[in-house]
Amino acid sequence: MAAPEPAREDIFHPGGKICRECVSESALKVLDEALKLARETRWDTVRSPHIFMGLLSVPDPAIRMWGERISDDLQHLLDQFQELFHQEEGQSDAMLRLNREFLSNNVIRLLRDAYGRALDHQRRVVTPMDLLISMLTATDSIVAECFERIGVTAAKLTELAVLAEQQSGAK
Numbered sequence: 503m504a505a506p507e508p509a510r511e512d513i514f515h516p517g518g519k520i521c522r523e524c525v526s527e528s529a530l531k532v533l534d535e536a537l538k539l540a541r542e543t544r545w546d547t548v549r550s551p552h553i554f555m556g557l558l559s560v561p562d563p564a565i566r567m568w569g570e571r572i573s574d575d576l577q578h579l580l581d582q583f584q585e586l587f588h589q590e591e592g593q594s595d596a597m598l599r600l601n602r603e604f605l606s607n608n609v610i611r612l613l614r615d616a617y618g619r620a621l622d623h624q625r626r627v628v629t630p631m632d633l634l635i636s637m638l639t640a641t642d643s644i645v646a647e648c649f650e651r652i653g654v655t656a657a658k659l660t661e662l663a664v665l666a667e668q669q670s671g672a673k
Contacts, residue, residue, distance in 0.1 A: 513617040513628070514610075518602035524617055532556040537598045544589040545629055545642045548598060549606045551587045554645045555580055557630055565632045567666035573657065586648070608644075612636055630669045635660055 518607045522530060526646045536556035540548045557565050558580040570578040598604045603614070616632040638646050646656035 503508075512614050514571050517524045519547065519601040520613070522600075522628055524620075526629050527636075528560075528562040529616075529630050529633060531560045532633060533600055537604075538615055538646050542589050543584060544591070546598075547604055547606050548582045549587070549613055549655075550578070550607050550608045550643065550645055551583055551648075552633050553609060553612060553633055554637060555583050555587075557634055558583070564629070564667050564670035565634065568634065568663050571662040571666055572654070582649075599624075608640070612640060615640065631663060633654055635663050635667070638663060 513521055515521055520533070525533065532553065533556060534546050536552040539559065540546075540552040543552070545552065558562055558569075558576045559570065561576055566576065569579070576656045602610055612633065613628070615636040616628045619630045619632045619636055620626070637643055638656045640646070643656065646659065650656065
C-alpha cells in the first residue's frame with residue numbers, strides 16, 4: 503500500500519497555474535467568479551476585492567452564515583463592492599486565467615495564506631472560508647479597510663467568520 507502523497511508546498515504549479523487539486527470545488531467557483539468580476543469591473547488583473555466579490559457572488563453555506571452574522575445581505579454587499587471597484591477606464595474583455603501572471607501580488611499572497619491555513623487545519627484543499635479569513639487577517643487588506651471605514655473591525659469580521667465556519671461544520 504502506497505503512502506499518501508505529501509501536501510504540496512505551494513498552491514501554484516511551477517509554471518504559475520493554480521493547483522486545482524489544492525482548492526475545493528466551492529472555492530474554485532469563487533475564483534472563477536472572481537475572474538468574471540474582474541473583467542466586469544474592467545481590471546486587467548484579479549485583485550483581492552474580486553476574490554471577496556466572488557465569495558459573495560457564489561456563497562457556500564459557511565459564507566452565507568457569516569453574512570447572517572454580520573447582519574448584511576450578501577447581494578447588497580456585492581453590489582456595493584462592484585460599484586466601489588468598477589473602473590470606467592479599462593478592459594471589459596481582458597483575458598484572465600487562474601495563473602500567477604493574472605493575479606495581483608496580494609491575491610498571490612492571499613491564496614498562499616489560505617492554502618497554509620487549510621494545511622494548518624489538516625485539510626489538503628482551500629475552502630471559501632480559508633479565503634475569507636485569510637483576506638480579513640492580511641495586513642493592508644483593502645477589503646478589511648472598507649469595513650473599517652464603516653466602523654466594523656477586521657478582528658470582529660474574522661471572529662464571526664470563524665464562528666460561522668465552526669457552526670457550519672466547514673472545517
